[in-house]
Amino acid sequence: MASANLPESLVEDILSRLPVKSLKRFTCVNKSWSTLFQNPGFIAKHHRHFSQKNPTLLVSHRELITKNTVLSSHPVSNDNGSLDLNLETPFFNDDMQELNILGACINGVICLYDRPFLISNQHPNDDLYRIALWNPAIREFKVLPTRHVHCPSHVDYTYEGFGFGYDHKSNDFKVVRIVSFWDDSIVGPDRPPLVEVYTLSTDSWRQIDTVLDASILSDPCKSEIYLNGAYHWLAYRSEQPWPHGDTELIISFDMSNEVFQIIKMPELEDVSGMILKNFSVLNDCLALIFYSAEETVTAKNFDIWMMYEYGVKESWIKQFVVGPLVGIERPLGFAKNGELLLVGNNGLVVLYNFGSGETKKLEVGGLPDSFHALQTIAYVESLVSITSRIVFQN
Numbered sequence: 001m002a003s004a005n006l007p008e009s010l011v012e013d014i015l016s017r018l019p020v021k022s023l024k025r026f027t028c029v030n031k032s033w034s035t036l037f038q039n040p041g042f043i044a045k046h047h048r049h050f051s052q053k054n055p056t057l058l059v060s061h062r063e064l065i066t067k068n069t070v071l072s073s074h075p076v077s078n079d080n081g082s083l084d085l086n087l088e089t090p091f092f093n094d095d096m097q098e099l100n101i102l103g104a105c106i107n108g109v110i111c112l113y114d115r116p117f118l119i120s121n122q123h124p125n126d127d128l129y130r131i132a133l134w135n136p137a138i139r140e141f142k143v144l145p146t147r148h149v150h151c152p153s154h155v156d157y158t159y160e161g162f163g164f165g166y167d168h169k170s171n172d173f174k175v176v177r178i179v180s181f182w183d184d185s186i187v188g189p190d191r192p193p194l195v196e197v198y199t200l201s202t203d204s205w206r207q208i209d210t211v212l213d214a215s216i217l218s219d220p221c222k223s224e225i226y227l228n229g230a231y232h233w234l235a236y237r238s239e240q241p242w243p244h245g246d247t248e249l250i251i252s253f254d255m256s257n258e259v260f261q262i263i264k265m266p267e268l269e270d271v272s273g274m275i276l277k278n279f280s281v282l283n284d285c286l287a288l289i290f291y292s293a294e295e296t297v298t299a300k301n302f303d304i305w306m307m308y309e310y311g312v313k314e315s316w317i318k319q320f321v322v323g324p325l326v327g328i329e330r331p332l333g334f335a336k337n338g339e340l341l342l343v344g345n346n347g348l349v350v351l352y353n354f355g356s357g358e359t360k361k362l363e364v365g366g367l368p369d370s371f372h373a374l375q376t377i378a379y380v381e382s383l384v385s386i387t388s389r390i391v392f393q394n
Contacts, residue, residue, distance in 0.1 A: 102164040103226035108382025111164035137381035161218030163231030165255035266316035280333035299324035347372030
């Protein structure tokens, strides 16, 4: 073969720079290469190389009536539309509610889930949610087992939230599940929430003993993010009988140590009327985007706060004020290149450049007008195998 006269290290370096699609074709050419592509060290080297490039922007679009979800991928540095439309997701059941992306793409793996917001105590909840780990590049997915949670008879609803992350100590993917018990008679949580953790290596859930003195706001579109090995939710704590005296805060769950941490919100000034929030990450810092909830407002302003020292309330700074922008429905977050991602009133993704102050639309050819952008994440492909549980070598 042509590679016979080349040093093995050089061949490996060349292969690590090729996209996954090419490497998958090469598995039939050279048996030793096929073995190499399953080596955790090579998988990590390959992913590091592609992580240094501009990541692809993965956008989920939802049909307004049927709730069907379509995923499209876009190179951030290219204005010529999508790379791939209607990516085949591992599951979608018409009987389910809505397909969501949990947090972020981690080492090339995405966590998808589909479940109702509240589960009534009058109905069993064994199969009301479905979660899958998915690597689109190698077309692998794994549907996680479900677990029934006993709901006491006096509890009216269970309110569930999930988080997806990676344990760098054990080189394992994890999903955390938080179940709150809701009692309508007291209009609030009935007891401390139940917390369970799924690990890919064991393919099982286990309950953990931990203290969580707050209630999370489960909404992957605007109130959940993943950063530095921890999953974060916007949350609240009732200082007095609910709903009086609620204190807004941020809850994080460390995937390695499996402990919660409370992070305080910034002190807002000159806030009038109802303010909506979008939780995101900007330049590896926690970020909050505040904007008006008034539907009659045609031109919206967006106040962007950043926490420059993780966990330190005093490090929150109002970094940017964007607007007024016309024709914008809501923010989505930030691209890896720092641009602000927004949803226009027509459902298209709009990119705002802080340097020039200009906006541009992310056109998606072939998608009906009834589909509106719902979520965006930065996507970097990888060879990580979910079914074989071949992950990184740190």
